[in-house]
Amino acid sequence: MVIILGFLFGSVLGSFAKAIADRSLSQRSFGGRSYCSHCKKTLRWYDLFPILSYLILRGRCRYCHTLIGLDYPLTEVILGFIMALFLSQTTVQFTDSADPFKITLFIMGLIFNIFVIVVLYIVALTDIRKMLIPDRVILPSIGIGFIALLVIYLTKYLLFPVWLTVEPFVRSVAAGLGIGLFFATLIIITKGRGMGGGDVKLGAFIGLSLGFPNSLVALMLAFLTGAIVSIFLILFKRKHFGQTIPFGPFLVLGSYISLLWGRQIVDWYLRLSI
Numbered sequence: 001m002v003i004i005l006g007f008l009f010g011s012v013l014g015s016f017a018k019a020i021a022d023r024s025l026s027q028r029s030f031g032g033r034s035y036c037s038h039c040k041k042t043l044r045w046y047d048l049f050p051i052l053s054y055l056i057l058r059g060r061c062r063y064c065h066t067l068i069g070l071d072y073p074l075t076e077v078i079l080g081f082i083m084a085l086f087l088s089q090t091t092v093q094f095t096d097s098a099d100p101f102k103i104t105l106f107i108m109g110l111i112f113n114i115f116v117i118v119v120l121y122i123v124a125l126t127d128i129r130k131m132l133i134p135d136r137v138i139l140p141s142i143g144i145g146f147i148a149l150l151v152i153y154l155t156k157y158l159l160f161p162v163w164l165t166v167e168p169f170v171r172s173v174a175a176g177l178g179i180g181l182f183f184a185t186l187i188i189i190t191k192g193r194g195m196g197g198g199d200v201k202l203g204a205f206i207g208l209s210l211g212f213p214n215s216l217v218a219l220m221l222a223f224l225t226g227a228i229v230s231i232f233l234i235l236f237k238r239k240h241f242g243q244t245i246p247f248g249p250f251l252v253l254g255s256y257i258s259l260l261w262g263r264q265i266v267d268w269y270l271r272l273s274i
């Protein structure tokens with residue numbers, strides 16, 4: 001049940017993320033109704049059902065019958081799967097607590113993580129298409145993320161006024177600053193090859209929202225998957241060495257894996273090093 005609802009919810013968010021990604025790349029306003037990019041006709045509410053509308057209209061615009069790209073339903077399906085996976089995992093962690101404060105905190109944390117997943121998804125979409133992480137998306141997200149975390153941890157502190165309660169918040173802010181600075185240093189050393197200013201802001205966002213040590217896990221996974229894909233691209237002569245492929249999507253992939261299995265990965269790593 002959670003899986004089906006999570007999938008539907010995720011596909012709606014996927015449709016939303018695609019709209020924001022497209023609009024931020026074409027400098028259009030985030031508000032206003034969606035329209036067909038070919039005939040400019042405003043789409044009706046029944047044209048906007050994720051996946052379903054695409055299937056019913058057989059991938060064409062209802063009005064001018066121009067083919068709609070397969071990327072629309074694909075974007076929706078992928079975020080649907082991610083959200084189904086995330087929600088089914090998170091709700092398992094939530095044991096039968098009747099404490100209203102604990103439930104409130106759980107819901108706040110859940111909404112925060114959904115926000116993080118959607119922001120990362122938008123960034124991955126724009127970075128894959130245009131190798132660009134729009135300031136219009138990532139800067140407000142860092143601001144909103146910071147304020148949201150502040151509110152969550154202040155609430156926790158009011159309930160349990162000990163240092164231990166706010167320690168993760170301090171670690172999150174430190175991780176955000178740390179990763180941002182680390183990427184900025186890499187850019188200076190490599191003279192801007194391989195990484196751009198967008199990655200600095202994305203790194204800061206990931207550090208802030210995943211905290212420590214999960215953001216570090218995300219970073220490791222990003223470098224690992226990025227290296228593997230680069231080697232394959234070079235082997236199959238799709239790219240020359242040093243030719244840039246966007247790093248953002250790997251950071252997003254690493255963050256998703258870390259959000260889903262971060263704790264297990266850290267446990268596994270700690271057991272290895274003992």
Ligand SMILES: [Zn+2]
Pocket residue numbers: 036037038039040041061062063064065066
């Ligand atoms: Zn049309």
